[in-house]
Each structure stands twice: as C-alpha cells, then as structure tokens.
Amino acid sequence: MELWIPITIFAAFCQNVRSALQKHLKGRLGTTGATFVRFGYGFPFAVLYVAVLHHGFGHDLPALNAGFLLAAIAGGLAQIFATFLLVHLFSFRNFAVGTAYSKTEPVQAALFGLVLLGERVTPAAGLAILTGVVGVVIISMARTPLTLQALGTSLAGRPALIGLASAALFGASAACYRAASLALGGPIFVMQAGFSLAFVTLFQTAVMVIWMAAREPDQLRASLVNWRAAVWVGFAGIAGSIGWFTAMTLQQVAYVRALAQIELVFTFAVSLFVFREATSAREVAGCLLIVASIVLLVLGR
Template identity: 40%
Template sequence: MLSFLWVPITLVASAAQTGRNATQRKLTEMIGTIGATQVRFLYGLPFAFLALAAVRLLSGEAVPLPNSGFAVYVIGGAMAQILATGLMLFAMRERSFSVVTAYTKTEPVQVALFGLIILGDRLTPVVAVAILIATSGVILMSVKPGTKLAGSGLRPVVAGIASGAFFALSAIGFRGAILSLGDGSFFIRATTTLVWSLGIQTAILLIWLGIFDRNALLQSFRVWRTSLWAGFLGAFASQFWFLGFSLTSAANVRTLALVEVLMAQAVSHRFLSQQTTKRELTGMVLIVVGVGLLLGGQI
C-alpha cells in the first residue's frame, strides 16, 4: 500500500507549490525578491509546528530526537536550498526566466546522481531513461526557438546549473535527514525534519535580513496577510515533499514533480489566456511519457 503512496503525495506537493509560487510572485512586487523568499520560511514555520503537534496528537508517537547524522543532513539540506534560490535569482538577473528554468530543471538528473553517491539510492535503467525524457521535455518547453543558452556569458549558465545542483543536494539532504531518524512512522519523521529545516532557514535569513536588508523584513510584516498565505502554502507543499522523500528516492519524487510545469502551463492557459505552442505541446508529451515510464518502472 505504501509503495505507491508517494505518487498522490508528490502530486499534492506540486499543486501546492504552484499556488505558493503564484503568491510569492505577487509578494516579490510588494517587498522585493529576498523579502518574498524569506516569507516561505518565516511564515511557514508556525504551520510546521502545528503539523508536528497534530501528528504527535493523532499518532501518539514521541517526536524523534535528532542525532549527529540528522544534524549534518538537515543543516546541509537547509543551506543548500537557500544557496540554490540565491543562485537562481542571480542567474535570472542576467538571463530570461525561461532559460534559467531550463538550467535549474536539470535537477532530477542531478538528484539521481547525488542520491546514488550519497545515499546509495539506485535506479533501474527504465527509471533512468524516464528521468532523462521528462527533463528534456521541461527544457524543450522552457527554451524558446532561437534562444542561445550560453549567449550572454558563462556566469549565468554556471549559476543556473549550480542552482539545480544545490536544489538536488537539498532534496538529498532532507531525505537523508528523514532516514537518519530511524524509529517512528514516516509521518512523524518527515514532519520533524520539516520543523528543523524551516527553523534553521528562518534563523539564517532573519540574521541576514537584519544585517543587510532590514527594510525587506519590515515590509514582510506590513503585508502579513499575503505573507501568511504564502507561508501556509510553502509549509503545506514542503510537508508533502518531505512525506514523499520519506517513502521513495528523491529522484522519483523530483521527476514526478515535473508535472508542476504542466500545472503552471494550465494556469497560464486558463487564467492568462496564453496559447500553447507546438513546441510546448511536444515538451508536455515528453514529460507525460517520462512520468509514465517512471511509474511503470516502479511496478
């Protein structure tokens, strides 16, 4: 029963993240990029605590105590996620959103590689092919015809690919932290890891903003209603990402998560009246084929 539970869990996480991204885009216009970034951690942390309290109450399980292995993984994952976001934003200042997205969406391939090296998460040949097909579909959708990926210098290319690498390392770090807790259900281990990761990220960004961008921090308090909604969606999405990481390899989760691209496309088509090109349709087909192979490879 649990062997395929990660599939609906990942789909819920992808849908929630699509909503969070839309909310954070609105916040970026109001309080800037860094201010909008820290909202997902600062305002998400209380909801993570509530989730942990609910799981503790309903399951009757004790909250697992962290160990040295857990500390290394969760701190590494938390810091990797912050670095990934920073590198992505840096690349987007020099290149278009779509091209940088193509760089960062190499993440599933890098997750598979790091997962094998760090955690020993092995892939079957079918799943490896599925990851490559789905990732190529995203890149095809992201890069418009005539776009030169390396046309404006090497720095944004390196930054974008490095961003995908750090996003991959964060996923591996969080999965490693969950697995290192040992005893307890996947619910209590995933939720405990979420609380610790958000706590670490909140502390780091509060210190950073307090020193270098106090105005952005104050602005996030002034728009607390929108910030609270973004924090809730961020914590909700992260809760389900972590549940997925507790049940299967990070490569499986992050490859299936590419359906988020299809969700974003549907939102653009429905609410922004944007038309879908043949190139984008081809990319969608590749994503669907890749995801189908991924799921078929689990049987």
C-alpha cells in the same frame, strides 16, 4: 498505486499555488523578502503539524542525533543558496538559458542520491528522468532559439553555470533531506518527515532573519507589514513541503523530483485554460514529454 506518487502530485500542486502567491507578493516585497516569507511564515505551520502528530495522534517525537543535524543543516543551507542563485538568474538578459539548465535538478538529484545514499535508479526510471528534463528544458526555452549549437555555446555562459549550480544545490538539498529524515529512524514515516521539515524550516528562518537584519532590514520590515498576504504563502509552501518531505522519506529523491516535474503541466494548464494565454507548439511538445516521462516512471516502478 504507491503512496509516494499521489503525495508528490499533491506537493507539486501546492508548490504551484505557492509560486503564484509568491509572485503576486513580490510586487510589494523585494526578492529577499518574497523568498523569506516562504520560510518565515511557513515554520509555524510546520511546528503545528508536528504538534498535531504528537498530541493528536500520539506519535512520539524522534530523538536528535548527529547524522540528522548534519544532513538537515546542510540541506537547509543548500536550499537557501539554490533559491538565491535561481532568483539571481532573472537579472540576466538571457536568463531563459540559465533557467533551462536549472531544470536539470532531477538528474543531479539522482547523482547526489547515488553519492550520499548509495541509491540507484532502474534503466526505465533513468530514461523517464531524462525525458522529463528534456521536456522541461524545451518549455523553459520556448521563446528562445533551441538548437544544439545554441545550447552548446550557452553552456560556457554565466547564466548556464549559475543554473547548473542552482540545480546541483537543489538536488543536494533533496538528498540531504531524505538522509536527515531516514537518520531519525522510527516506525512512523509521517513524524520523521514532519519533524525534519519543522527543524529545517526553523533553521532557515533563523538564518534569513539574521541575514536580513544585518543586510536588508527594510525587507524584514516589509515582510512583517505584509503579513496578511505572506501567511498564505507560508501555508501553501508548508503544505507542499509536507508532501515533499513525506514522499522523499518513502522514496528515492530521484523518483520524487522526476515526478515533481508535473508542476510544469499544472502551470501550463492554468496558463492555457484560466488565463487564456497563447501557447507555442514547443510548449505543447514539452508538456507531452513530461507527461510521457511520468507515465514511463510510474510504469517503470
């Protein structure tokens, strides 16, 4: 098995844990505060990870260059805006439709990978990506009417456009992160990925602190007050991000983001077996499509 596959699955699992912790913390913080703790309490762990790689394992720190800085900053900003758009979707009554469109990220990541990095996917991988996206869309709209007419009509709606824009920005950020990591060069991929993550997370933290200090100081204070719970969000988030950055250093973003859809399977399993929540036939069908897409993706590789 190629190394990027278990790394991506690990990252998806950590992201699932982080999302659950972040959702719990949102009861004490607002949307901005809950978003900030992902970066603000995560970057110290990213810096510690790089320090261990450097001082503990003797890996040299990479040298900064213009290509890295441009890609890392662009990716960091794109991820922040994508996250805000995704959170903004929940202010709409029919947010499920927009959320479904936001799950087109793997397709858009493939397009950005082609445009920015010249990376192409095989026909089998392309089919796997589309299959997984269909599965995720079905799960996202499990509680709403799912017809071609409904999807077509909703495409012109504001939530759908916001969802598509969010997916585009997430896809662009993934491609930029891979470009940044590859721009560092060097023989040790873990240091490339770790250094890129530490730089991006520190940059995102600085941007959000400046924004919150000027526009939402109460959220900044609340984030500091709730540090005991927030630190676990940061830890889980960075553990997942280490996986994402490492996997995207090793493999094209289209493949990594397609396999990342397994996170929905984890969510479904927790909902079914831990919380004993009722599930619909549509949700089961969506999960089966995601599993089928993962099998097709791995076999296609």
